[in-house]
Amino acid sequence: DQQVKQNSPSLSVQEGRISILNCDYTNSMFDYFLWYKKYPAEGPTFLISISSIKDKNEDGRFTVFLNKSAKHLSLHIVPSQPGDSAVYFCAAWGLNTGNQFYFGTGTSLTVIP
Amino acid sequence: ETGVTQSPTHLIKTRGQQVTLRCSSQSGHNTVSWYQQALGQGPQFIFQYYREEENGRGNFPPRFSGLQFPNYSSELNVNALELDDSALYLCASSWSGFPRNEQFFGPGTRLTVL
Numbered sequence: 681d682q683q684v685k686q687n688s689p690s691l692s693v694q695e696g697r698i699s700i701l702n703c704d705y706t707n708s709m710f711d712y713f714l715w716y717k718k719y720p721a722e723g724p725t726f727l728i729s730i731s732s733i734k735d736k737n738e739d740g741r742f743t744v745f746l747n748k749s750a751k752h753l754s755l756h757i758v759p760s761q762p763g764d765s766a767v768y769f770c771a772a773w774g775l776n777t778g779n780q781f782y783f784g785t786g787t788s789l790t791v792i793p
Numbered sequence: 794e795t796g797v798t799q800s801p802t803h804l805i806k807t808r809g810q811q812v813t814l815r816c817s818s819q820s821g822h823n824t825v826s827w828y829q830q831a832l833g834q835g836p837q838f839i840f841q842y843y844r845e846e847e848n849g850r851g852n853f854p855p856r857f858s859g860l861q862f863p864n865y866s867s868e869l870n871v872n873a874l875e876l877d878d879s880a881l882y883l884c885a886s887s888w889s890g891f892p893r894n895e896q897f898f899g900p901g902t903r904l905t906v907l
Binding site: 684686689712716721722723724725726729769771773778779780781782783784785786 | 797826828833834835836837838841848849851883885892893895896897898899900901
């Protein structure tokens, strides 16, 4: 049962343009969401998070938007840089999930110079 | 400050064998979570250890077991290996089991079961 879904396995964007990565979830009890970035041969690294009491959180070039009614979140990267090329995972946690985070299947972002 | 380390980096086993994977948590962290990442999938939570006690478990059978030591390093043991156990195994450490505390991941152990 995939409670967190990333329906786009891959995305290519020109350097300097906006990258938009999407994530959908099914569990209405999720109330904390995170994005991780993963380079080959490395573990995922935390990028940005958002609590369900907010609909937007910004950190430099990275902004996460949360639409609770649609059970949808997105990560915007502006401007995209070649170093942003990586696999991006969204993850979710809720009071009814114990200590378990649920991860999506990932989106591989390629930023073309 | 050292980050999260895992050993070995790669491992090949045959069906039915047993395997032990190791994780050293980041300095100051007392919580370790283990994840399985199959090819083309996201990490799936196996279990978490907090102060040497199991503190949550995902949907994995009992042949997946773990330990946490007084220095907060951890082991993941898998008995009776199956072909589907082939995956990247990630551990992540954090301060306390509180979900909003950032988890720091190691580079993973790639397990291949033949």
